[in-house]
Amino acid sequence: MTDLLTSPYPALLVGLPVLLATLSLFFRTRGKALVGLLGCLLTAGLAIVAFIEVAQHGTVIHILGGWEPPLGIMLRMDSLAAVFIGMTAVVGVFISLYAWQYFRADESGPGEFPLFWPLWLFLWAGLNGLFLSNDLFNLFVTIEVIGICAVALAVLSGKTTAMFAGLRYLLAAITGSMAYLFGVALIYGSTGTLDLGLLGQVLEPGTTTTFALLVITFGLMVKMAGFPFHFWLPPAHSAALAPVSALLSALVVKGAFYILLRLWMEVFGVSITYAAGQLIGLAGAIAVIWGSWQAFMQTSLKLIVAHSSVAQLGYLLMIFPLLILAPGVTADSADWLSPAWTAGIFQVIAHAFAKASFFLSAGLIIMALGHDRIESLRDLVGNMRITAMAIGLAGVSLIGLPPSGGFMAKWMLLKGIFLSGQWWWAPVVLAGSLLTAGYVFMLLRLAFAPAREMGTFKPVPKSLEIVALILALGSFLIVFPADYMIQFLESTGVFGSGIESIVEGGAYGND
Amino acid sequence: MSVLIDIILAILAIYLAFQSLLAKRLTQTVFIFFAFGLALALAWVRLGAIDVAITEAAIAAGFMGVLFLDALRDFSPRTSNNQEKTEAAKDIFSKKNTKSLLLPRVALVLGLVLFLLISLEAIWNIPDGGGLTVSVETMLPESGVEHPVTAVLLNFRAYDTWLEIGVILLGLLAIFATGGIKLYLKPDVPAQDILLRQVILFFTPILFLFGAFLLYIGKSGPGGAFQAGVLWAAIGILLHLGGKPVFSMIPRWLGQLLLTLGLGFFLLLGFILMAGGATLFEYPPAYAGVLILIVETLAAISIAAALTAIFANLNQMQEKPNDIESTT
Amino acid sequence: METYQIYSLTSAVLFVIGLGGVFISRHFIKKIIATIIMGGGVFLSFVSFAERDALTFADPVPHALVITGIVVAVASAAFALALARRIYQLTGEESFTKDK
Numbered sequence: 001m002t003d004l005l006t007s008p009y010p011a012l013l014v015g016l017p018v019l020l021a022t023l024s025l026f027f028r029t030r031g032k033a034l035v036g037l038l039g040c041l042l043t044a045g046l047a048i049v050a051f052i053e054v055a056q057h058g059t060v061i062h063i064l065g066g067w068e069p070p071l072g073i074m075l076r077m078d079s080l081a082a083v084f085i086g087m088t089a090v091v092g093v094f095i096s097l098y099a100w101q102y103f104r105a106d107e108s109g110p111g112e113f114p115l116f117w118p119l120w121l122f123l124w125a126g127l128n129g130l131f132l133s134n135d136l137f138n139l140f141v142t143i144e145v146i147g148i149c150a151v152a153l154a155v156l157s158g159k160t161t162a163m164f165a166g167l168r169y170l171l172a173a174i175t176g177s178m179a180y181l182f183g184v185a186l187i188y189g190s191t192g193t194l195d196l197g198l199l200g201q202v203l204e205p206g207t208t209t210t211f212a213l214l215v216i217t218f219g220l221m222v223k224m225a226g227f228p229f230h231f232w233l234p235p236a237h238s239a240a241l242a243p244v245s246a247l248l249s250a251l252v253v254k255g256a257f258y259i260l261l262r263l264w265m266e267v268f269g270v271s272i273t274y275a276a277g278q279l280i281g282l283a284g285a286i287a288v289i290w291g292s293w294q295a296f297m298q299t300s301l302k303l304i305v306a307h308s309s310v311a312q313l314g315y316l317l318m319i320f321p322l323l324i325l326a327p328g329v330t331a332d333s334a335d336w337l338s339p340a341w342t343a344g345i346f347q348v349i350a351h352a353f354a355k356a357s358f359f360l361s362a363g364l365i366i367m368a369l370g371h372d373r374i375e376s377l378r379d380l381v382g383n384m385r386i387t388a389m390a391i392g393l394a395g396v397s398l399i400g401l402p403p404s405g406g407f408m409a410k411w412m413l414l415k416g417i418f419l420s421g422q423w424w425w426a427p428v429v430l431a432g433s434l435l436t437a438g439y440v441f442m443l444l445r446l447a448f449a450p451a452r453e454m455g456t457f458k459p460v461p462k463s464l465e466i467v468a469l470i471l472a473l474g475s476f477l478i479v480f481p482a483d484y485m486i487q488f489l490e491s492t493g494v495f496g497s498g499i500e501s502i503v504e505g506g507a508y509g510n511d
Numbered sequence: 512m513s514v515l516i517d518i519i520l521a522i523l524a525i526y527l528a529f530q531s532l533l534a535k536r537l538t539q540t541v542f543i544f545f546a547f548g549l550a551l552a553l554a555w556v557r558l559g560a561i562d563v564a565i566t567e568a569a570i571a572a573g574f575m576g577v578l579f580l581d582a583l584r585d586f587s588p589r590t591s592n593n594q595e596k597t598e599a600a601k602d603i604f605s606k607k608n609t610k611s612l613l614l615p616r617v618a619l620v621l622g623l624v625l626f627l628l629i630s631l632e633a634i635w636n637i638p639d640g641g642g643l644t645v646s647v648e649t650m651l652p653e654s655g656v657e658h659p660v661t662a663v664l665l666n667f668r669a670y671d672t673w674l675e676i677g678v679i680l681l682g683l684l685a686i687f688a689t690g691g692i693k694l695y696l697k698p699d700v701p702a703q704d705i706l707l708r709q710v711i712l713f714f715t716p717i718l719f720l721f722g723a724f725l726l727y728i729g730k731s732g733p734g735g736a737f738q739a740g741v742l743w744a745a746i747g748i749l750l751h752l753g754g755k756p757v758f759s760m761i762p763r764w765l766g767q768l769l770l771t772l773g774l775g776f777f778l779l780l781g782f783i784l785m786a787g788g789a790t791l792f793e794y795p796p797a798y799a800g801v802l803i804l805i806v807e808t809l810a811a812i813s814i815a816a817a818l819t820a821i822f823a824n825l826n827q828m829q830e831k832p833n834d835i836e837s838t839t
Numbered sequence: 840m841e842t843y844q845i846y847s848l849t850s851a852v853l854f855v856i857g858l859g860g861v862f863i864s865r866h867f868i869k870k871i872i873a874t875i876i877m878g879g880g881v882f883l884s885f886v887s888f889a890e891r892d893a894l895t896f897a898d899p900v901p902h903a904l905v906i907t908g909i910v911v912a913v914a915s916a917a918f919a920l921a922l923a924r925r926i927y928q929l930t931g932e933e934s935f936t937k938d939k
Contacts, residue, residue, distance in 0.1 A: 011791035015778055018677060022771045022778075025684075026764065064670040066793035071646045071900075073670050115688050122681055129674070137904050141674045144911045145681065148918060152685035155922065160929050163689070167922040168935065171870055174915050175861050178877040181908065182854055185881055186633060188901065189847075189888035192640035204638060211633035517842050521849040528853055528876045532860040532869055544872050551879050554846060558890045559897045563882070566906045570913050571875065578920055579868065585927055586868060616863070623859045630851040634884065637847075642892030643900045659899035660906070668903060675907045682914030686921040737910055821917050828924040 007060035009050035010075035013085065013128040017043045021121035029114045033100060036117020040096035043124055047089035054082040058491060062132075069195035075132040076197075079492040083345060083485065084131045084258055091250050091352045091471065092124060098360050098467040099243035105367065105461055110241060113156050120247065123149035130255045136184045136194040139259055140177060143223060147173035150252045154240040165235035172222050172232040176256075180219030183212040196267055205270040213268045217260065217280075224256035226280075226317055227287035230310045234294075237309060238302040242363020245302065249309045250356040254348055257316050261344070262494070264320065269499045277324030277499075284317025285428040292435035296442075301362045301372040304439055305355065308398060311432060312351045315413065318425055319344040322416045324499045331498045336419035338496045342486055343412035345495075346478070350405030353475035354397040360468040361390045367464075368457045377443065379451035386465035388447045393472035395440030400433050405478040517557055524550040537586055541579040548572025561733035562660045565725070569741040574818060577748065581826055655799025657731040664735065665803045669792040673777045676810050679817045680774055686824050704753070711753045718746050726811055730800070736773075736807040740814025747819025756823055770820065773813030777806050847887035853880030865934040867923035871916050878912040 020039030024032045054060055059078040068074070077085070099120075103112050126145035133139045151173065155166035188194055190208050203209055220226075225233035233253070237245050264272060291311030298304045322340035331337065364387050365380070366372050381388045393404075400410035410429055417425045478485075489495040527547035534540045548571050555564035647659050647667070654662035664672050722742035729735030747757045758766045780802065781791040789795075794802050853876055860873025882905040889901035926932055 006790070008785055008790075011781070011785060015782060015791065018774070019778055019782075022680075022775050025771055026767050062790055064791050064793075065666060065668075066790050067650070067667050070643060071650060071667050073668055115684060119681075119684060119688065122677070122684075137668075137907075138671055138674075141671055141678070141907065141911060144915065145674060145678055148678065148681050148685050148915060151918070151922075152681070152688040155690075156688050158690040160926070163922060163926045163929065164932075164935065166689075167867065167919060167926060170915065170919050170922060171861060171874065174874045174912070174919065175858070175877065178854075178857070178874060178881055178912075181878075182881045182884065185850075185884040185888070185901075186637065188640065188642075188904075189884065189891075190638045190640045192642045192892070206636065206638065208633045208637045211629055215630075514840060514842065514845070517845045521845050524849060524879075525852050525856070528856045528879070531872055531876070532856070532864055537866065537868060540866075540869060540872065544875070547876070547879070551883070554849075554883065555886060557842060558846060558886045559893065560886045560889065560902050560905070563886055563902055563905050563909070566909050567882075571879075571909050575875065575913055575916060578917055579872075582868065582920055582924055585924055586866075586933060619862060620859070623855050626858075627851060627855040630855065631848055634847045634851050635844075637888075639891070640888070642889065642898035644892055644894045644896070644898045647899050648895065659896055660902045663899045663903035664906065668900070668907075671904075671907050675910050678911050678914045682918050685918040689918075689921050689925040737906060825917070825921055825924065828921070828928055 004059050004061045004076075005057050007050075007053060007057075007062060007077070009046070009053055009060060010062040010077045010132045011064070012046055013043075013050055013077075013132065014075075014125050016046055017121040017125035017128070021118040021125070024118050024121065029112055032114040032117050033103065033112070036121060037096055037100045039117070039121050040093060040124070043121070043128075044089040044093040044096075047085050047128070050077065051082050051086045051089075054079060055488060069135070070193035070198055073133075073135045073138050074195065076134040077132055078494070079488050080262075080345075080495060081131040083489060084254070084348075085128055087349050087352055088124065088127050088131075088251055090474070091356050092247070094467050094471050094474075095243050095246050095250070095356055095360070096120070098246075098464055101461055101464050101467075102243055102363065102367075105464075110157065113241065116153065116156060116241075116243070119149050119153050119156075123153065123247065123252070127251060127255055131258060134196050136187060136196065136199070138194075140181050140184060143177055143180070143255065143259070146252060146255055147177060147223070150248055151236075153244040154236050154248060156244060157239065157241045159239060161235065162239035165232070165239045169232045169236040172229070176219040176222030176229075178219070179215045179222070183214075183216035183219065186212040186215075196262065199267045200269070203267060203270055209268070210271040213271050216263060220256045220260045220263075221283070224253050224260065225310060225313060227283045227290065227310070227314060230287060230291070230313075233310055234303060234306040237306040237359075238300070242360055242366070245306070245363070246356040246359040249306070249359060250352040253309070253313060254352065257313070257348070265323065265494050265497060265499065272324055272499050274324055274326050277321040281318050281321030281425060284314040284320070285425065287311060287314030287317065288428055288432040289435070292432050292439070296435055296439045299374055301365060301374055301377070301443070302359070304374070304443070305358045305362055308358075308436065308439070309351075309355060311436070312347070312355065312398065315347050315409070315429070315432070316344060318413065318428070319347075319416070321422060321425070322420050323497075329500070331500060334420070334498055336416040337498045338486070338490075339412040339419065340416035341489070341495050342482075343409050343416055345485075345489065346405055346412065346482070347409035349478050350397050350409050350475045353471050353478065354394040354404075354406060357390050357394040357468050357471035357475070358398070360464070360471065361387045361394070364460050364464055364468065367460045370458075374443065374446060376456065377446040378449045380447035382451065383457035384460065384465065386462070386469050387460075390465070390468040390472040391447065392444055393469070394475060395436075395443065397472070397475035399436045399440055403476060403479055405475045408479050408482060520550060520554055520557060524554060538583060541576070541583060544579065545572055545576040548576065562735065562738075565733060565738045566741075569738055574741055574744065574822075578822065578825055581822070585828065653796045653799070655794060655796060655801075655803050656729075658729060658733070660733070661729045661735050661803070665807060666792075666794060666799060669777075672810075673774070673781070673792070676774045676777065676813060679814055680770060683770070683817045683820050683824075686821060707753050711749045714749060715746050718742050718749075722811070722815075726807060727804075729807060730804065736810040737814060739807075740811040741818060743811060743815030744818035744822070747815060748822045751819065751823050751826065757819055758823065766816070766820075769812060769816040771813065773806075773810035776809045780806065841891075843887040843890040846890075847884050850880045850882075850884035850887060853877070853883060856880075867926070867933060868920070871919045871923065874919070875912060875916055878908065882908055
């Protein structure tokens, strides 16, 4: 533990956004936005610098208060955390730029929401804190910070539907974090430590550990809207303001996934069985089919995009069965682990870019039309060419057509599926892509269709359209540094690792 | 004998938890919830967690209870008069729905019972992890305080505590985000209630002194920033009820300063220490005691301000909904 | 049976009551109270393990965690209450209806 490089960056990545958020509270409307935007740019810059630091020196740590675990809390920025932080920074900075212009758009804009800025900065700090955290209880505090910020942002629009959706979201979030904390209590009670690294060494298999894994997984599944706990996501994401929807679906739900991945891979290896992985994979598979189908059935753009999030998160859960090895298989001989990990990470990043772009484009369409019913999208191409292009590109990435990042994710997932011999997941991936193609092409068909009436589109700021397009392009550009990124991620022990399943999984081995 | 007390207390807590959710009237729910909080506080005392007991009684039962009581002004007229009627009406209307609702409910309850049995077994068979008592005891002399819980809160795990102070501020910001709120409302309600004014005059100094006492004693015994903050918040709440909303009487910047002081100073101190080559929140042992006392005092002020503001904002949400007359 | 065992078993019961309450209760306030009861259960389990691990004093780490947890839970619950009251203010609704 002490041989790792100590660096101030992990502490700054949490501290700086909080400092700037606090500072912004002192200003009035416009000043808040200005300080907020400045804070976003600074935080993003800091994240990039920290990313480079990790790329050069490997994992860096920060032992808070100088107290080593298990007594104190350690922040750890390994390459996996660095990739998530970098993704948050890049996607976050574009959404911030969009929000800055979007809230200032005079006539058709939604008005100014000065509270957006401090809440978003707190959210950013929470996300960074979550990715860096190496302590079970600290993770609870960060998911609470994220949960409160996310719901507060979701209800910011002030619409009644947003309030209902927000309360549902909040109750789900609190329930999820309490379930998570119950698991933490049991783990602390049975080991006397909260540090992830130490827990990975000392945790013994047994009823208590398995039960703790069960409640923790339940809690995090609720938080990341995994099937069958996805009920809160579509209303909450679709009723929020456009930049908020983008933040919530691109970044916030990934937080819970990140913890789930970390805990399953690094901590709970001893009590995870092959069957548990299959069960999580099944939940993911149902989410892919169900979410895509629901998206296909919706008639308003934002609801389509929100339901599509449920499906795209399902793909993330589908990597779990691949990472858990059948009895008798060792990690060295399992050549599908690396593709499965790559699929997971690229799905996270590609979805973040594509979904952010999709929601930002939807916001522009609402700005232009005053609503987002899809039958009014006729002749979108003629009126808002750039937005139409953004939707098209983001859609292609969501379907998983080459050469997008989404293609890379789904291709690697299929590769992992076939290499591991778990062929039964393959039809799900293909069916999900087909259904996604169904609703994306339905949107594009409308966008290219000739208009029935003229002049319903109000002009929207070009700069906003360009931000949406850049994010959509981003979901393609991420393919280029793929080799480098995989190499970088492989420098972290956890990437490419698998759980060597034990035969005796305990009485409650199934999740 | 002592086991008997514990068993009675445990059963009482379970009974009250059940009752608060099953009670027909919302008023009952809230009062039983308050009693539940007190029962839990007694359980903390039995378990030797005096700090937790004070926090539970002050924040979870006390402050939350006051917020729920205040909310009753909104909800209760409908619930007490109409709820039973509407529920009866719903039963009549949804006779055919009852069956379809029954099955998932039974499944849910069965699932919960199964879950309970597994969790009981998991807890019963929990291995003895040993905890961190020994580590804390070894490091306690370097922490700058004598009370182990304070040492953990403000030194060993200061990062968590800092984030937690942030969460309180965030709770307030989130309440602003729900809209329809004016923090700086005009003090238009004169305190005509003489009794209330006497209560305020009598309690303000007591609450202040007791809070300061808890803050100072936190160094060596149960107490500290959170408990003190809640007591000071009680002053703000009393003043608000007496028609003197604190945040309207002080300048805007001062209100903002009070709200952010704890979080901001805690962090700036950490940054200053970092600039000196230490890690975040790494206090030099020689000054740790003083620094912790300053951090705690400022944190208590901010917590008091935030809780007062939370109450003040929720208290304003009393206007009747516009369309309620038309719908009923 | 020792004191800590009584309370640790109680904690599981409280957690399940709260969990059930969140799903089954209809009124917003009851749902919020249910989450606090869930939290109460969780905190009770933490503190009961602290009592078990007591030497010269009870393990202070769970105590500190619980104090943090209570404050965090109260902040979330206050926000939920604000949302519930705001919904009531806007619509007069006190619970989620099927179509919302």
